[in-house]
Amino acid sequence: MTAPLISLQGITKTFGEGLAAFQALRGIDLDIQPGDFVAIMGPSGSGKSTMMNILGCLDVPTSGTYLFKGHHVEQLTRDERALLRRRYLGFVFQGYNLLARTSALENVELPLLYRGEAKKVRQQAALAALRKVGLEDRAHHTPAELSGGQQQRVAIARAIVTEPEVLLADEPTGNLDTERSREIMQLLERFNRDAGITILMVTHEADMAAFARTTVKFRDGMIESMQIHKRLVDA
Amino acid sequence: MIAMLIITLGLAMREIRRHLMRSFLTVLGIIIGVGSVVTMVTLGNGTTAAVQQQISSLGANILQIRPGQGFGRGGGGAQPQPFDADDVAAIRQQVAGVVRVAPQVQSSGLAVRNAANWSTSIYGTTNDYLKAQSWSIDVGRVFTPQEEQAGKTVCLIGSTILRNLFRAESPVGQRIRIRDLSCEVIGTLKSRGSSFGPGDQDDVIIMPVKAVQRRITGNQKVSMILVSVDPAYNSDAVQASIKSLLRERRRLGPGKADDFNIFDTRQISETLQNTTKTLTALLGAVAAVSLLVGGIGIMNIMLVSITERTREIGIRLAIGALGREVLLQFLVEAVVLASLGGVLGLAIALGASALLSPMLQIPFLFNPTINAVAFLFSAGIGILFGYFPARRAARLNPIDALRHE
Structure with a gap:
């Protein structure tokens, strides 16, 4: 087995202090292999969103170690974590989070902007990413002119345009009907299978979790169970 | 970046x-x-x-020397002794750093030509005054040395006079009557436009100093001496030498106040x-x-x-x-x-x-x-x-x- 891409040991996260303190995560140990597709499930308040924020290097744990590609994320500064996100991570959110009154193309270009790519390179890469999600002909539409499913596909294009190692999806189908949800999941499955992008997805729908290779269930800030549906084939 | x-x-x-x-x-x-x-x-x-x-149209760096103490003029005492042509000559010859020294005799009167008349100021002075005050001639000429020497009754008129007495006619060579004096117009002064302060600078007739003294004021008094200072000299130092020269000439002992005042246009400026x-x-x-x-x-x-x-x-x-x-x-x-x-x-x-x-x-x-x-x-x-x-x-x-x- 290859070295894990992500390795969590004894991760805890406490919000607030003293009597008002709330422990969202109570000791998480988890290894994630490169190329995996992990569905994180659990009832609300189980700590899955907190886990996602820590995995996405948006937040740091109160204690424990988080190794990402050999980096001790818990020791990094805010800017170092931002650079890590910029280089290796892509994000898809439940509410799409596209920039309003900005074309799909420009939305997809955004991560490349912060990588300092030239305009031409940005546009070509963004168009290619839109093609991959089947929205090349909608490149100049603004989010308001796109359906929910289309907006989420633009968001996915934005997440994969940098060819990230990990794509983090926080309830990506939460706002969509079953039909659109399946389309989105098939898209994610394809990026995992064909491009080898590791996907970490929070969901509370079992149907959607079924697309993943691994399901991790959270309850009360701890891992309740872990199921592997499809084995990763070692190269 | x-x-x-x-x-x-x-x-x-x-x-x-x-x-x-x-x-x-x-x-x-x-x-x-x-x-x-x-x-x-x-x-x-x-x-x-x-x-x-x-201010520069007033003549830059000009000293105006008048009898009397300051602007108050006299202040209740005896009428201060006026200047005369010798004072002008003394300043010209003995003070270093003066470029031009001109006397000014001031009077006023009615100027008449045919049916038109105009009440105006009459200045008796020299060509130096015109230069020091940066007056320029519009039509005609300035005084000749002979005219200045002899005190000929010739005059230069300001544009206000020209407008009121001559209208569209050419004034040069014409005669006007000032009080009971007939005077030949030899030139006109270029207009200065309205100037700040009271009065219209163009409302003036300029004649040789001796002509005004003899024929109008009837005495040898000079009401003001105008001195233009060489820009290379310190104006304060020039003022000091004029002051000591005049004190000497007016026999003012030490401790006696000046009975004249020197006004520097640079100060207004x-x-x-x-x-x-x-x-x-x-x-x-x-x-x-x-x-x-x-x-x-x-x-x-x-x-x-x-x-x-x-x-x-x-x-x-x-x-x-x-x-x-x-x-x-x-x-x-x-x-x-x-x-x-x-x-x-x-x-x-x-x-x-x-x-x-x-x-x-x-x-x-x-x-x-x-x-x-x-x-x-x-x-x-x-x-x-x-x-x-x-x-x-x-x-x-x-x-x-x-x-x-």
Whole structure:
């Protein structure tokens, strides 16, 4: 087995202090292999969103170690974590989070902007990413002119345009009907299978979790169970 | 970093275009501020220039020496002893640093020609006086040495006299009657326009000093001596030597007060210039306060805009924007906004001062320095008042920002 891409040991996260303190995560140990597709499930308040924020290097744990590609994320500064996100991570959110009154193309270009790519390179890469999600002909539409499913596909294009190692999806189908949800999941499955992008997805729908290779269930800030549906084939 | 700045500039321009009305209202304070500061200072400079021009028309660096103590003239004592031609000659010969020394005998009277008449001032003086006072001849000629020597009844007339006695006729060679004296007009003086202070400088008839003394005032008195000072000499030192010479000639012992006074036109010029400068600075300062208020307006709107765009900031931070890149984005936006306001303000100031200058009868002087300073100042205000909101945006927690509704 290859070295894990992500390795969590004894991760805890406490919000607030003293009597008002709330422990969202109570000791998480988890290894994630490169190329995996992990569905994180659990009832609300189980700590899955907190886990996602820590995995996405948006937040740091109160204690424990988080190794990402050999980096001790818990020791990094805010800017170092931002650079890590910029280089290796892509994000898809439940509410799409596209920039309003900005074309799909420009939305997809955004991560490349912060990588300092030239305009031409940005546009070509963004168009290619839109093609991959089947929205090349909608490149100049603004989010308001796109359906929910289309907006989420633009968001996915934005997440994969940098060819990230990990794509983090926080309830990506939460706002969509079953039909659109399946389309989105098939898209994610394809990026995992064909491009080898590791996907970490929070969901509370079992149907959607079924697309993943691994399901991790959270309850009360701890891992309740872990199921592997499809084995990763070692190269 | 440069590429980032260019990209940020593009983002800022797009954001401003997207909210054109709001952007305009945001910078209205800056527009008014820059507009009023630059207009005030430009008009102030124009006024200073107009004052300087009028002072130089009086003759630069001229000493006026009059009998009597100061402007009060006498102060109850005996009538001070007047000057005479010898005093003029003594100053000319014995004081170093004087270029021209001219006597002035002042009188007044009615000038008559045919049916027209005009009450005016009559000055008896020399060609030196014309030069010292920078009078120039419009038509005709100045006095010849013989005319000055002999005190011939010839005269130069100001444009007001010309207008009132001659209308469209050519005056040179014609005769006019002043009191009971017939006098040949040999030339006209170029108009000086209206000057500040009471009186019309063009309402004057100038004759050789001896002619006025003999035929009009009937004595040898000289009411004022005019001295123009060589610019290479210190005017104060020249004044001191004139003073000691005159004290000697007038036999004033030590401890006795001067019974004459020397008035330096440079002093008026300095006083007036200082006054207009102070006024300009004062008006500029009042206008600068509105610039400050404009800056606070920018800060307000930027804070509102950042609250409105919290999610956008969250997205940017999540996909890997550094805090300083978000800071730069909002700072650039504020600076671009403020600079655009500055440019609009300058345009308004340009229009306003070009329009107002002729109405105030002052020259329109475009001052690159104040324009540049005002522009840089408005950009600076963008930095100053944009920094706080921008820093707030940069310090947002991406998780909270993404969750913001």
